[in-house]
Amino acid sequence: MTGAPEASDSAFWRFSLRFYALPDVAPACLTLQDEANVDVNLLLLLLFLADNGRAVTRDDVTRLDAAIAPWRAEVVEPLRGLRRRLKTGVGEFPPNEGFRNLVKKLELEAERLEQGRLEKAASNLGKPTDRLAAAPANLAAYEAHLGSLSKAPKEVILAAFSGQTS
Numbered sequence: 260m261t262g263a264p265e266a267s268d269s270a271f272w273r274f275s276l277r278f279y280a281l282p283d284v285a286p287a288c289l290t291l292q293d294e295a296n297v298d299v300n301l302l303l304l305l306l307f308l309a310d311n312g313r314a315v316t317r318d319d320v321t322r323l324d325a326a327i328a329p330w331r332a333e334v335v336e337p338l339r340g341l342r343r344r345l346k347t348g349v350g351e352f353p354p355n356e357g358f359r360n361l362v363k364k365l366e367l368e369a370e371r372l373e374q375g376r377l378e379k380a381a382s383n384l385g386k387p388t389d390r391l392a393a394a395p396a397n398l399a400a401y402e403a404h405l406g407s408l409s410k411a412p413k414e415v416i417l418a419a420f421s422g423q424t425s
Contacts, residue, residue, distance in 0.1 A: 271378045272371065274310060275303045281419045287412035295408050297401070298324065298331055300370055304377045305401055306420055309393035313385025317403040324404060326380040327373050335373060338366040394420045 279285055279299075291297035301323055308315060315323075345359040388396070394417055402408045 269375070269378055271304065271307045272374055274307045275300070275374065278303060278306060278419070278423070281423065283415050284419050287415040287419075290412040291408055291416075295405055297405065297408065298327065300373050300377060301327065302398075302401065302416075304374070304381055305397035306394060306416070308381060308385050309390055309397050309420070311385075312387055312390045312393060314388045314393040314396045315381075315385050315400050317400045319381075319384045320397075320400045320404040323377060323380055323384075327376055330369070330373055330376065335366065335369045338362060338369055342366055391421055 279288065288297070288299045288302060291302065292299050301320070304323065305315065305320070342359060342362045345362060346354060348354045385393075398408070398413060398417065402413075
């Protein structure tokens with residue numbers, strides 16, 4: 260991408276790292292990932308858009324999800340599955356943290372690349388609105404796309420979002 264910033268230099272990547280590190284956010288995101296098939300990167304993008312005062316629709320979320328679905332299914336999820344499997348060892352091979360950490364780095368890089376694609380796909384999305392109104396609206400659009408999100412982790416994420424300053 261000539262002239263475009265790397266995803267690791269992007270405002271979205273910086274927002275994601277900062278937000279994900281807030282108390283209770285990571286476990287809430289992982290609960291939604293495991294229970295409702297939430298793509299955490301897409302969730303973070305929706306919050307990033309809200310942080311910038313942009314509200315999206317269910318159709319927007321559907322298009323964003325479609326833009327990353329093949330990458331998620333063929334790269335991110337297999338790497339995540341491998342990383343999780345390596346935690347307990349495989350067959351006669353005991354757990355090897357060094358190797359598991361290499362897989363974890365690949366998984367993180369795959370997620371960073373996914374974020375770059377998401378950010379590009381979302382560059383013109385969203386109707387201007389108040390950031391605190393956009394966050395629940397964007398999560399509701401994602402929930403409408405997926406079907407349902409567990410209330411408790413969703414509330415943790417929204418509370419963390421409203422408690423931070425942009």
